[in-house]
Amino acid sequence: MAGYTETKLTLHGCSIHVIRGGSGAPLVYLHGSGGGGLWLPWMEDLAQRFSVVVPEHPGFGRSDTPEWLDGIHDVALFYLEFLAAENLTGVHLMGGSLGGWIAAEMAMLDASRLKTLTLIGPAGVHVPGVRKPDFFLWSAEEMARRLFHDKAMGEEAAKRAVDPAGGDVRMKNIYTVARLAWHPRFYDPLLMKWLKRIKLPTLVVWGRDDQVLPAALARGFAERLPQAEIEIVPDCGHLPQLEKKDVFVERVTRFIAGSGR
Amino acid sequence: MKFFFFHLMPYADLDPDYDKTYATDWLLYPNSNYDPQKGAELYNRYLDEIEYADALGFDGVCVNEHHQTAYGLMPTPGVLAGALSRRTKTVKIAVLGRALPLLNNPLTVAEEYAILDNITRGRLVAGFVRGIGVEYHASGVNPTESHDRFHEAHDLILRAWTQPGPFPFEGKYYHFDYVNVWPRPYQQPHPPVWIPSQGSSETIRWASAKERRYVYLQTFSPVTALFRYMDLYREEARKSGYEASSDQLGWSITTYVAKTDDEALKEARPHIEFFVNKFLRMPMEMLLPPGYLSLSSMKGVAAAKASLGRKRTMEELIENGQFICGSPETVRRRLAEYQDRAGFNLLLPNLHFGTLPADLTRRNTELFAREVMPALRERLPTGAREKART
Numbered sequence: 001m002a003g004y005t006e007t008k009l010t011l012h013g014c015s016i017h018v019i020r021g022g023s024g025a026p027l028v029y030l031h032g033s034g035g036g037g038l039w040l041p042w043m044e045d046l047a048q049r050f051s052v053v054v055p056e057h058p059g060f061g062r063s064d065t066p067e068w069l070d071g072i073h074d075v076a077l078f079y080l081e082f083l084a085a086e087n088l089t090g091v092h093l094m095g096g097s098l099g100g101w102i103a104a105e106m107a108m109l110d111a112s113r114l115k116t117l118t119l120i121g122p123a124g125v126h127v128p129g130v131r132k133p134d135f136f137l138w139s140a141e142e143m144a145r146r147l148f149h150d151k152a153m154g155e156e157a158a159k160r161a162v163d164p165a166g167g168d169v170r171m172k173n174i175y176t177v178a179r180l181a182w183h184p185r186f187y188d189p190l191l192m193k194w195l196k197r198i199k200l201p202t203l204v205v206w207g208r209d210d211q212v213l214p215a216a217l218a219r220g221f222a223e224r225l226p227q228a229e230i231e232i233v234p235d236c237g238h239l240p241q242l243e244k245k246d247v248f249v250e251r252v253t254r255f256i257a258g259s260g261r
Numbered sequence: 262m263k264f265f266f267f268h269l270m271p272y273a274d275l276d277p278d279y280d281k282t283y284a285t286d287w288l289l290y291p292n293s294n295y296d297p298q299k300g301a302e303l304y305n306r307y308l309d310e311i312e313y314a315d316a317l318g319f320d321g322v323c324v325n326e327h328h329q330t331a332y333g334l335m336p337t338p339g340v341l342a343g344a345l346s347r348r349t350k351t352v353k354i355a356v357l358g359r360a361l362p363l364l365n366n367p368l369t370v371a372e373e374y375a376i377l378d379n380i381t382r383g384r385l386v387a388g389f390v391r392g393i394g395v396e397y398h399a400s401g402v403n404p405t406e407s408h409d410r411f412h413e414a415h416d417l418i419l420r421a422w423t424q425p426g427p428f429p430f431e432g433k434y435y436h437f438d439y440v441n442v443w444p445r446p447y448q449q450p451h452p453p454v455w456i457p458s459q460g461s462s463e464t465i466r467w468a469s470a471k472e473r474r475y476v477y478l479q480t481f482s483p484v485t486a487l488f489r490y491m492d493l494y495r496e497e498a499r500k501s502g503y504e505a506s507s508d509q510l511g512w513s514i515t516t517y518v519a520k521t522d523d524e525a526l527k528e529a530r531p532h533i534e535f536f537v538n539k540f541l542r543m544p545m546e547m548l549l550p551p552g553y554l555s556l557s558s559m560k561g562v563a564a565a566k567a568s569l570g571r572k573r574t575m576e577e578l579i580e581n582g583q584f585i586c587g588s589p590e591t592v593r594r595r596l597a598e599y600q601d602r603a604g605f606n607l608l609l610p611n612l613h614f615g616t617l618p619a620d621l622t623r624r625n626t627e628l629f630a631r632e633v634m635p636a637l638r639e640r641l642p643t644g645a646r647e648k649a650r651t
Contacts, residue, residue, distance in 0.1 A: 137398070137546050171556060175405060178551035182403040 017062035022047025032097030059176030076105035096120035125220035201259035207236035265321035266314035272331035315349040317630035326358025360392030362410035405552025484582030511607030536615030589632035
């Protein structure tokens, strides 16, 4: 068993919460809009092969909300500084949803410490004509329900979403999401122009029934990253790593092995 | 007490059954439901109603700002104020908008207000607001930047009015190399500034500060909130080093007067209930987008607004002081009571509301002007609160 440890780290005046587990080549996972701070079963699986590092973003959960947090580039640059401070090289960078957007921004800006890039239902790109639902108009319950293809998983998540114990963190998280993604809504025109700079082996995983960021957005990445492998997971919503854990872990492991880790 | 006739200009032809299909008449309610023939009638009727308030001797009239909704048809209130500026002769004209954070160039407001102030030879009252939460959905402006953009835009406009141009303005959201607004305002150093709010403690603290002393207006909320926020204003003023005058405090209150209480209640009911249950209908996520309020305020407000979707009756609204309705005697008594308890000296009666038809609006306005205003005009809040020194 890999197990995990939780630590705090302060960088540029911002203390963040970091979970680490396993050993091997470094794999950094950036969480999505719903927040992080949890060591999940799929992380445990990957920790058998990798040294998994899971930070909680500035402005989320147990991490600080720094004064300088204005937009997505601030988070991407903060994490590039984080990789340097941790002296991590040959990093397998992975991000889901909002975290996928951050990961793509990092790879666009400076890929020197990165080995591979895995984007799971990532935000960051707009495809003309593909309309994203406006989940700032959804209740927390509705949001939770729409994360999953599987109805039972959705109901389970909806129950957790109204648990008063998590209320303060949920509010803090959604405030930061709005800060980063309100306008332009979940994309960055700069990233759209310069995504093509990324030469890393890239895997894009998308749930076919993603009701939060439609899988049709995968085209926006495929067009700009010809080397990317695109994996559309059937019977799956916005979170393949939760909803189709084994498929996801197998696919990611194969991708990383195939890119000469 | 001073009296400002306040009109919201709703699209009164709103289909009463729209809520069977739509959750709200804001933002997502299709504008194909706006009939320009009916709308043209309404605009002209409403402007007549406001102009009539001038003839009846109100101290002022107010226009309002909301976007993409049947609730109110004044997305650019300056146009309506412009129409009123030449037709009215004595009233002050208070523009109880401009939602500054929504603008990319707040100098357009400095210009617009200055023009109105010149045309009216100093009858303009300059309102500054953040806009309610739904405006951030409609405009795309980031609600988490709302407070900061508001303060910066305000500083820019006030400096544009008071500091000789051209000068540069260096802000985070607004940066101009040349601030040199023509015309300059007619009133010197600048028109009076009023800050309407539903009750944000940040806004109250800011408006009451010694260097600003802006008039604070409490809009549609129960009297318990009115009392609390007006106390907060006075308390903040005291902390800032001065005693606030009752002329710095105003209350916007929907009001209906008829010959008798019974008649008033009977006539007003369908229209006030249409107003709260149809026009004001809006889901929480629309009203309070993330970041619109500070995290601490949000926690309080979210609990308080939980009743938002519930149907409300006229009796409830009267009971909690969101509606004053009755004979002239009843209305006078209520207003005097609330004035004493809250300590305001500005009253902004909404004498049109919801679907109230033209004839009842006219009679309501006349009765208010003739039977309510005269008795209260010289009235000040009793107790320790003194009259304005300005």
